[in-house]
Each structure stands twice: as structure tokens, then as C-alpha cells.
Amino acid sequence: GAVVSQHPSWVICKSGTSVKIECRSLDFQATTMFWYRQFPKQSLMLMATSNEGSKATYEQGVEKDKFLINHASLTLSTLTVTSAHPEDSSFYICSAGWQGGSTNEKLFFGSGTQLSVL
Amino acid sequence: GNSVTQMEGPVTLSEEAFLTINCTYTATGYPSLFWYVQYPGEGLQLLLKATKADDKGSNKGFEATYRKETTSFHLEKGSVQVSDSAVYFCALILTNFGNEKLTFGTGTRLTIIP
Numbered sequence: 001g002a003v004v005s006q007h008p009s010w011v012i013c014k015s016g017t018s019v020k021i022e023c024r025s026l027d028f029q030a031t032t033m034f035w036y037r038q039f040p041k042q043s044l045m046l047m048a049t050s051n052e053g054s055k056a057t058y059e060q061g062v063e064k065d066k067f068l069i070n071h072a073s074l075t076l077s078t079l080t081v082t083s084a085h086p087e088d089s090s091f092y093i094c095s096a097g098w099q100g101g102s103t104n105e106k107l108f109f110g111s112g113t114q115l116s117v118l
Numbered sequence: 119g120n121s122v123t124q125m126e127g128p129v130t131l132s133e134e135a136f137l138t139i140n141c142t143y144t145a146t147g148y149p150s151l152f153w154y155v156q157y158p159g160e161g162l163q164l165l166l167k168a169t170k171a172d173d174k175g176s177n178k179g180f181e182a183t184y185r186k187e188t189t190s191f192h193l194e195k196g197s198v199q200v201s202d203s204a205v206y207f208c209a210l211i212l213t214n215f216g217n218e219k220l221t222f223g224t225g226t227r228l229t230i231i232p
């Protein structure tokens with residue numbers, strides 16, 4: 001099946017620094033990419049949806065200036081957590097959609113990034 | 119709003135035991151229901167799905183039946199193997215004229231011991 005590569009898988013950073021997470025579709029062109037976040041004992045929550053070449057659409061309550069999403073090509077999307085704080089510590093996971101991603105069989109997930117902010 | 123509630127883990131079973139992971143949902147319409155599995159170091163993969171009431175999804179020996187009357191989609195397997203150790207996520211999509219977003223449960227970590 002299709003492969004989505006996400007890295008780093010684990011990162012520790014100091015409070016106030018920025019962290020970039022990459023999500024690559026390795027063998028298909030992802031027209032849509034989704035970024036999710038999961039706090040301990042909570043559900044995976046959609047943060048934002050991005051279409052290649054367009055600005056991301058953020059879910060309610062997600063700060064777009066803090067979580068910068070770039071989807072400059074059909075195979076790469078990045079999530080940058082700017083000025084990270086301990087409350088941003090979470091598990092972040094991306095998924096890449098093919099041909100609009102409107103049918104969930106065409107959604108392929110990365111392996112996730114565990115972010116710890118000290 | 120839409121939500122998915124699944125049993126908290128972790129769940130530890132012996133090989134060949136019977137598995138049930140409970141999942142219930144709340145939705146304002148008629149959702150499609152899914153189970154995803156995440157093996158260590160890998161991304162989430164679709165395990166099975168059901169798109170309407172009384173449908174049964176099945177794959178790799180796992181089954182789940184869409185029960186509208188109890189708003190449930192419990193995952194079952196008759197005889198688990200060590201290779202089934204993973205995190206399992208229940209999820210739903212409520213089709214809304216193109217605004218289709220996956221709503222996930224919290225995930226249940228399953229460990230099978232030989």
C-alpha cells in the first residue's frame with residue numbers, strides 16, 4: 001500500500017523554540033494532507049487540512065500562527081510548532097489523501113511524532 | 119457533535135484468547151464506521167469498515183458489526199496472535215456534502231503475550 005513517511009518520530013525541545021515535523025507521501029501525490037494531535041488519554045483530533053498550493057484550513061480552537069502548515073508540493077507537508085510550550089507536548093500525526101481524500105480508503109497515515117517540550 | 123468512545127486500555131491477553139474492544143459513537147446523522155490499527159513504528163492502517171446499519175466489516179480475522187440500535191461497533195477476534203499487538207482506533211465519518219472528517223476514539227493498546 002501507499003507509504004507516508006513522517007519524521008522525526010520523537011523530539012524533545014526547549015520551551016520557546018520551534019519544531020518542524022515533515023510528512024512525505026513516498027509513492028503517490030497527496031492532494032490533501034491532514035494534521036492530527038492527540039493528548040494523553042484523549043482522541044486524535046484534527047488540527048488542520050491543507051491542499052497543495054493553498055492555505056491550510058484550521059479547526060476551531062487551533063492557532064494558525066502557532067501551528068504553521070506548509071504544503072508546497074504534492075509529496076510534502078510540514079507542520080511547524082512555533083515558540084513551543086510544555087502544553088504543546090503531544091503526539092502529532094499526519095495523513096495524506098489521494099484524489100481529494102474524500103474516501104477514507106485513500107487516506108494514508110504517517111507513524112506520528114511525539115513532541116515533548118521542556 | 120460527533121464523538122467516539124472506546125474502551126480504555128491497555129488490554130493484555132494471552133495468545134489464542136478471544137478479543138473484544140468496545141466502541142460506541144454519537145453522531146447527528148448516519149455515519150460510516152471504521153477500525154484502524156497502528157502497529158509499532160508504523161502509521162495507522164484501515165483494518166475494516168461498515169457503512170450502514172447491520173453491515174459487518176471483517177479483515178485478518180477481525181470483525182465488527184454496525185449496530186444502530188446500540189450505536190456500537192465493537193471489534194472482535196476469536197483467537198488473537200502475538201502479531202495482533204498494536205493500538206486500535208475506532209473512528210467515524212459523517213458525510214456532509216464533502217465535509218468529511220474522521221472522528222477518532224482514544225485508541226486501545228492491545229498486547230498479546232505468548
